[in-house]
Amino acid sequence: MGLLDISNVTKSYGAVEVLHSVDISVDEGEFLVLVGPSGCGKSTLLSMIAGLEGITSGEISIKGRTMNGVHPSKRNIAMVFQSYALYPNMTVGQNITFGLEMHGTPKPEREDAMNRVAEMLQIDNLLDRKPGQLSGGQRQRVAMGRALVRDPDVFLFDEPLSNLDAKLRVDMRTEIKKLHQSLGTTIVYVTHDQIEAMTLSTRIAVMNKGYVQQLGTPKEIYDTPSNVFVATFMGSPAMNVFPSRIVVKDGAPHAAVTGHDGVEQLLRFPQPNLAAWDGREILLGIRPETITDPEGADRNADHIASLRNHIGVTEPAGSDTFVTMTLGGRDAIARMRADVTVRAGEVFDFAVNMDKAVAFDPKTEERIQP
Template sequence: MARLKIENLYKAYGATKVLKGIDLEIEDGGFLVLVGPSGCGKSTLLNCIAGLEDVTSGDVIIGERSVTELHPSKRDIAMVFQSYALYPNMTVEKNISFGLEIRGMTKPDRIKAIEEVADMLQIRELLKRKPSQLSGGQRQRVAMGRALVRNPQVFLFDEPLSNLDAKLRVDMRTEIKRLHKRMGTTIVYVTHDQIEALTLATRIAVMKDGIVQQFGTPDQIYNDPVNMFVADFMGSPAMNLLPGKVVKKADGLMLSLDGHDGVMLLPVPLTDDLQARVGKRVIFGIRPEAFTDPQGADRESKQVEKRDCFVEVVEPAGSDTFAVVKLGGKSAVARLRADAHIVAETVTGLAFNMGKAVFFDPDSGERIK
């Protein structure tokens, strides 16, 4: 077990820069999730950590030692691949022990190690089978077994759940979290699924275009996004990002939005940055769960504001009901309790929890605090 540190890492293929100066650090036993849309460089970064791709410049440090120049097998890592990458010609047992065999471990030791891992993952009865005889979930377990048996310093996961169906994915997610708790090994985990990121990580790095947009705890990433990209990417349904304007009124700063019958005003905190923007356009960001029916609103928040909104569409989703509201010239989504009384194409009072509101610069997309 060890901490992992990435320093000023660059990766280019010819003239194409894929990673542009990555700095990350995860503590011993931490769970780092790299998340971002496809093409953001997250898998390349993982491959650079693994040593499967050479870095152009920068350093990868595991524990106290730089591994940048080392062969993958010398970095004391193990990796679980998206396609599982089980060797098709070997049994499950062989798959798990192949790395040990290559490293020259004796047969009795190998058998012991296999059995230990098989028990931990409950795949004992699969040991003699070939990968082609396994279901997706079983393959996933075997792939994890192959990584676990090596007992490495760092585990690398490359979108390990993306080939599973929805239900199995949730189960395996829990399983991975449980394993992490039990083993306490440092993990780096790549995904494009922001829910996986939020549920698993102790630290999240949100990436785009080869740059880490924000690096922080799940809570920071979700509640305190540094820019519009992070705000929009994390969370489902996505955060409402509505164009508005900061105006100064007698009782303080207000956000002015286009409502269904003229301008809607919402109070905003009196920060320097917002004051500096009086009369200018801003993007108002509010998560669907902070925009809800008055009964469902957070009772502890003192900044709940009720306003009349025109509900265009109502989408019951079982545990919640979503209402699509025309606001600021866009469609905003409000998340209501499942049994909220709401009718489409009517005007209804909805609550804005302004304590959760965030603001962005419409041109740069950066956060306005």
């Protein structure tokens, strides 16, 4: 049993079920990110944890206490909203301590908590200002301060960085990570941004169409996606997924891949059980960074396959060069070193790290387990 337990939870609006049998246990001190496209149910689930939405069936408990039907004010949770939700007529200090005041906390304790949190968030020089005098990043810090000052069991963040510009999002991401590491708080965080999910979390729940598609660490989600949706949603650029066929040669399974010219090339697949798929179609998943030039290939990899293919487009991106080619009739991207010499229109000998390749069943789109 974790600090927060979500057990077989569903949510329906009339006859329409929008969340389907969600089971997640969050341990104390964990940073769980709920990530997925718009409409996948992640914000609905967060609202159910907060008590802002009712539960159709199942159970949510915090510290072993069932929360079904418990008023939000009785749950000892703190929520940071996308819109900040600050009171415009109050100062920063008053916004931070308002919740404590409503709970009858004595003034000296309120001020001590406010000063501690304001110093931590580096907004102690803003305590006398009104929200209208603050930047977006400063307002977000105040909203976080209002949550932190309460010392709740669970912090809930609902897309808190989506209103900030790109650079400020990166800065605030770092601040939230630092806070979690220093305080050891339990956080459930909703975002549609998979970079936020990967960088902030200790575990990720990838959601789509009301289902949890996969629950795991960032490394598990990235390296061993459970299905094609997770593979292509997590990662930037996304994992290349294209049709292939298993061919057993010299007793070992190989992935038959067609390039721009339609000629099959065999890539040794280090997953022995795939020999049972001899002659059958699969979907082959390969991350862009595992397709590179021979000099840039991972020296620790056991299975580097050679792939000769035509370069369609090159995109220099400072620290990397992205190369687009055709594999299995689909566009595929290679992520290469910035100083590699590649030109559009030429034929190039790529190195593919097959240790990182993933096979999916084309009918179910689920990963074929080793």
